[in-house]
Amino acid sequence: MNKNLERKLNTIAYIIIIVVEIIYIYVTNNEDNLSSDEANNLVELGRFLSFITALYFIINALLSYK
Numbered sequence: 001m002n003k004n005l006e007r008k009l010n011t012i013a014y015i016i017i018i019v020v021e022i023i024y025i026y027v028t029n030n031e032d033n034l035s036s037d038e039a040n041n042l043v044e045l046g047r048f049l050s051f052i053t054a055l056y057f058i059i060n061a062l063l064s065y066k
Contacts, residue, residue, distance in 0.1 A: 009056065016053050020046045 023046040027039050034042075 006060070009060070013053050013056050016049050020049045020053075023049075 023042050027034065027042050027046075031039070
């Protein structure tokens, strides 16, 4: 993987992490205003995005190790 592509992918991963944090802060601050289903859906989306980001960093680490 060339440096430019890796830099772009890292930037995308960091943006996804920021979006996940915004989702968790939103759910935490609006617990009373959200229904249980809405909160669960948002948390599930946050977990999925976190998993994708973690998977990217693991794959990137394994490729860099070789």
